[in-house]
Ligand SMILES: Cc1cc2nc3c(=O)[nH]c(=O)nc-3n(C[C@H](O)[C@H](O)[C@H](O)COP(=O)(O)OP(=O)(O)OC[C@H]3O[C@@H](n4cnc5c(N)ncnc54)[C@H](O)[C@@H]3O)c2cc1C
């Protein structure tokens with residue numbers, strides 16, 4: 001981006017956007033599309049965490065790791081590929097290649113072509129209707145705060161003595177760490193632990209909760225845990241770090257874990273300090289997330305917030321949807337609301353965990369819901385690919401509408417797309433059952449689960465009695481016709 005001194009900064013704008021990540025980019029483009037005069041301020045690189053340090057590099061790394069894993073398990077298919085070697089620097093070249101290929105989509109040039117004025121610099125509010133970027137002041141009609149979140153770092157004695165890694169810095173590694181310890185077994189921890197283990201690191205995960213991925217369906221988390229163990233990961237749960245000594249993590253149970261690299265992956269904290277929120281009259285909650293109403297309006301009616309800093313689920317698709325809603329409400333004065341009933345999410349481990357709508361834990365607490373489960377040993381594609389560890393759980397209401405789905409297995413992230421539509425449209429299992437699906441795919445899982453549910457409805461005495469009677473009447477009628 002152009003250095004701040006070389007750029008001309010507008011003095012006013014209809015909408016100013018702070019932060020050029022997924023939320024900020026969509027907000028800025030949406031508002032510019034409505035003809036508003038839009039300024040987007042980005043302190044670093046447009047594209048945000050998703051492009052540079054989040055989704056894109058992590059998925060590219062996982063893709064390389066899955067190739068290594070597939071080669072190692074070739075024997076089961078009668079294919080020998082002995083001596084799988086990993087050239088880490090070429091793996092990282094592949095990762096950077098994915099970033100560079102996608103980057104132009106989010107670039108300042110692309111934004112300018114969409115009539116967004118991109119300003120390079122760090123923004124902070126100087127009042128309820130103004131902000132500063134360096135020596136420049138911009139007054140705004142409306143503003144969207146989209147400064148995102150950053151890795152949280154626990155207060156751990158002597159942690160600052162080691163050059164620990166986070167999801168922001170791990171992409172600068174030039175050599176594969178022989179021993180990698182991962183503190184935190186959530187989505188970042190599990191995805192990166194599996195990737196590094198498959199690429200050849202000896203990985204240990206330390207998770208404070210009872211299990212890895214504690215927010216997910218227990219059976220799903222158990223399958224991912226087993227898969228990580230199969231990949232050679234040492235999984236330690238119900239424990240945490242007490243301190244760091246030399247290059248070792250000392251756990252609460254006294255164990256010492258020697259590491260070459262330590263990845264801290266214990267969650268993310270909002271980037272809401274140092275941007276003058278007090279001055280602007282924008283309040284934050286006790287965890288530092290910006291307080292928003294269901295229209296994403298903050299406590300300053302001219303200022304909106306979007307993305308990771310709102311405390312809503314921290315995903316790129318959520319951030320993008322937020323950006324669109326905030327900009328539409330700000331510029332057109334509409335009252336679009338955030339749908340928080342079910343945010344689709346995918347953990348891109350092997351197997352993947354994909355969830356939408358009401359999850360299986362919540363379903364147990366809500367009267368009138370039941371869960372229909374289909375193990376992937378009944379999915380022919382999974383059998384053909386020796387990938388039967390997985391399942392599909394459909395959460396159904398009393399009218400057999402699909403109100404939630406959890407899919408675990410290869411490409412679960414693709415399968416969930418159909419479930420997202422089914423849930424949003426209020427479809428019933430009979431709608432899915434009556435729709436021809438191509439064979440054999442992993443989408444046979446929710447299809448077959450729906451067919452099984454419809455069959456169980458047909459097996460109810462009153463329904464099966466009616467069907468039997470109908471068939472009998474038809475038989476009699478046909479006999480009469482032929483006699
Ligand atoms: C390792 C990892 C993997 C992930 N994988 C996925 C995934 O597979 N799928 C998924 O949906 N989500 C994933 N996420 C989450 C996803 O990256 C975030 O939800 C998303 O990037 C949030 O977008 P955002 O616009 O809210 O914030 P960000 O992308 O963080 O953008 C905020 C921007 O604001 C800028 N900024 C900050 N302060 C200022 C300031 N004062 N002035 C100007 N600019 C400022 C920052 O430089 C940044 O560019 C992953 C996250 C991580 C860490």
Ligand SMILES: NC(=O)c1ccc[n+]([C@@H]2O[C@H](COP(=O)([O-])OP(=O)(O)OC[C@H]3O[C@@H](n4cnc5c(N)ncnc54)[C@H](O)[C@@H]3O)[C@@H](O)[C@H]2O)c1
Nearest residue numbers: 184185186187188189207208240265266267314346347348
């Ligand atoms: N595939 C995806 O969509 C994807 C991938 C990565 C990240 N993300 C997003 O980024 C967010 C942050 O990911 P994350 O993994 O950093 O956070 P997280 O909240 O998902 O997981 C953090 C984990 O660390 C554990 N933990 C916290 N403090 C600990 C401690 N002191 N010792 C040991 N364990 C501790 C927690 O119990 C939790 O399991 C996610 O919630 C998600 O929204 C999404």
